[in-house]
Amino acid sequence: MSDGYNNYFTTVPEFKRMLEALYERDFILVDLNDVYEEKKVNGKLKLAKKTMMLPPGKKPLVISVDDLNYYEYMIENGNVFKLVLDEDGNVATWSKTPDGEEIVSRDNEIVPILDLFVEEHPDFSFRGAKGVLALTGYEGVLGYRTQSGSPDRESEIAAAKPVIERLKETGWVFGSHSYGHINVPNVSLTRLKQDTAKWKREVGSLVGDTALFIYPYGARVDPGDAKFDFLVASGYKVLSAVGPTSYTKVQGGAYTMDRRHMDGIALIEQQKTLADLFDPDAVLDRDNRPRSYWEKKTPHKRP
Numbered sequence: 001m002s003d004g005y006n007n008y009f010t011t012v013p014e015f016k017r018m019l020e021a022l023y024e025r026d027f028i029l030v031d032l033n034d035v036y037e038e039k040k041v042n043g044k045l046k047l048a049k050k051t052m053m054l055p056p057g058k059k060p061l062v063i064s065v066d067d068l069n070y071y072e073y074m075i076e077n078g079n080v081f082k083l084v085l086d087e088d089g090n091v092a093t094w095s096k097t098p099d100g101e102e103i104v105s106r107d108n109e110i111v112p113i114l115d116l117f118v119e120e121h122p123d124f125s126f127r128g129a130k131g132v133l134a135l136t137g138y139e140g141v142l143g144y145r146t147q148s149g150s151p152d153r154e155s156e157i158a159a160a161k162p163v164i165e166r167l168k169e170t171g172w173v174f175g176s177h178s179y180g181h182i183n184v185p186n187v188s189l190t191r192l193k194q195d196t197a198k199w200k201r202e203v204g205s206l207v208g209d210t211a212l213f214i215y216p217y218g219a220r221v222d223p224g225d226a227k228f229d230f231l232v233a234s235g236y237k238v239l240s241a242v243g244p245t246s247y248t249k250v251q252g253g254a255y256t257m258d259r260r261h262m263d264g265i266a267l268i269e270q271q272k273t274l275a276d277l278f279d280p281d282a283v284l285d286r287d288n289r290p291r292s293y294w295e296k297k298t299p300h301k302r303p
């Protein structure tokens, strides 16, 4: 587990440092649903990149968070348990310490931290945009066990709904991360079809329709592949993978793109590719990450 957290997570201080640096460098959050438009060309709808009119000097930025499901194995190992609404109606986290103490916080997870940052710096967000929350469905959503077969399914759905509504009201949008966190290039078309239907039934029914498909493992399929065409035919207009550099390209009827991963691997091993966003070395959290994780790889900064 510790390897997983080190490799694929950022710490709270790292995320805060990233936000400060991105804001200082004139990035502005935009809604991923606003980057494309459909135009009629010779009577047929065609997807195209949309020109956004941002405030002068600002550079568009999309933040997306995968797997905001709070899987059981994570909860047992130090993650927060779920997103809730605090007494003021703001999105906060709920967790329980090993001693049984319940904690409601707005300072230990991406969503409330970014909400507070935008409250303080409204010009970091274009028209209130926050980020994309990409959800699977097999262990419910946002820490609520809403999936088919869950013993408390109805009450969990009822509890999740106000949180989902508040997230939408406050600029967050949802994307599909597949139902079962499937590796799209490796599964059959039949499996992808079943998975997509299940996501729509169990997750789409809660968060609403989405045009955003965020590939699990960041692993994409390309135009010409029947699975690509199926995703497009299913209503997904933005297909987002993961890669070392971000790009966007309209192809095969979809807006395709790679996202960069903000995690321990990137902060330590891919410092050059992050340099346009922030100084990875200044962001890296040497206080909370084990010394053994970063010491060998960033020897020049050994204190």
Ligand SMILES: [Zn+2]
Pocket: 066, 067, 177, 181, 216, 217
């Ligand atoms: Zn994932």
